[in-house]
Amino acid sequence: MSTLSRHLGAEALGTALLLAIVIGSGIMAERLSGGNVAVALLANTAATVGGLLVLIEVFGPVSGAHFNPVVSAVMAWRGDLPVARLLPCVLAQLAGAVAGAWLAHAMFELPLLQWSTKVRAGNGQWLAEVVATAGLLLVILRAGPGKAPSLVAAYIGAAYWFTASTSFANPAAAFGRMWSDTFAGIAPGSVPGFVAAQCAGAVLGVVLDRLLGQPAPAPLSGSPPP
Numbered sequence: 219m220s221t222l223s224r225h226l227g228a229e230a231l232g233t234a235l236l237l238a239i240v241i242g243s244g245i246m247a248e249r250l251s252g253g254n255v256a257v258a259l260l261a262n263t264a265a266t267v268g269g270l271l272v273l274i275e276v277f278g279p280v281s282g283a284h285f286n287p288v289v290s291a292v293m294a295w296r297g298d299l300p301v302a303r304l305l306p307c308v309l310a311q312l313a314g315a316v317a318g319a320w321l322a323h324a325m326f327e328l329p330l331l332q333w334s335t336k337v338r339a340g341n342g343q344w345l346a347e348v349v350a351t352a353g354l355l356l357v358i359l360r361a362g363p364g365k366a367p368s369l370v371a372a373y374i375g376a377a378y379w380f381t382a383s384t385s386f387a388n389p390a391a392a393f394g395r396m397w398s399d400t401f402a403g404i405a406p407g408s409v410p411g412f413v414a415a416q417c418a419g420a421v422l423g424v425v426l427d428r429l430l431g432q433p434a435p436a437p438l439s440g441s442p443p444p
Contacts, residue, residue, distance in 0.1 A: 222303065228281035229290075229307055230314035232273050236285050237318025237394040238325075239269035244401030245326045258401060259378065267375035274367040283367075286388040287311055288420035292355060295424075308390075315394025323398065334396050334403030338383060339411055346381035347415035348422060353377060354387045355423025360430070389413045 219227075243265030247258040277283040282299070284290045287308040293299040299307070320330045357373045358366060377385030386392050386404070392412045395404045404412065 222306075225281045225303065226306055226310040228277045229284060230310040230317070232277040232281070232283055233285040233311045233314030233390055233394075234318035234321060236270065236273055237315045237391065238321045239273075239318075240266055240391065241319055241322035241395065241398050241400055241402045242325055243269075245322060245328070248401040259384065262402065263375050263378040266378070267371045270374060271367050271371035274370060278367065281307075285311060285314075285390065286354075287390055288351060288388070288416055289355070289358060292359075292420055292424060311390040312393050315390040316397055319394045319397040322400075328400070332397065332399045334399045334405050336399070336403045336408075337405045338408045342382045343408075344383075344411055344415040346383035347386060347412050348419040350377045350381045350383065350385040350387040351416040351419025352422040352426065353419075355420050356426050359423065359427040383412070386412055387416060387419070389416050392416070 240262070244258070244262045247261035247265075251258040251261065273285070274283040277285075282293065284293065284299075284307070290299060290304055290307045290311070294301050294304040322328075323330050323332070353373060354370065354377075357369050361369045374385060374387070377387065386395070389412075392404055392409045395402050396406045396409050
């Protein structure tokens, strides 16, 4: 198998598993929470954090574990991803996202083909997606060697709760979740606003990284503070 095939396969499979985790845990949480939305969101968050950490560790060495078109776009802009691979990578992520939604439905014996009716719109939601995506890119760009998996998972877990949108921060996730009329779904009409906000957030994250500059070197052990 070629390097390109492995890369695209990892992005498709990783994104599918991510969406299966997000949607599947949402279905399970809603069924077991007895109508308590806070408990359902807490369970959904915990599953997403754990799953995301594992997926990044597993697929990172193969494809970088982007699972997210705006992350791939930024990596291509930085030269860390060949530009010729960007479009195939995004298409693999989108296809994987839909497959992940269908997989979650199959596991819970729900109709495979469905559209979400959960409207997520408004200035607060869009601002939340800008903040969530900017923070995600900032974490990715500034994470030290080997720290990205845990930092990204922790940030997304926190952003589930401090953003009004529950932090999609990912156009592929928004695209996949519109195919699921479950706890984690988003109505198709709400997706363009989310994607536009996520793209704006990605640009903001890159700008913030540039403004912060290179991280300062760590002080030597025992050195007095400046």
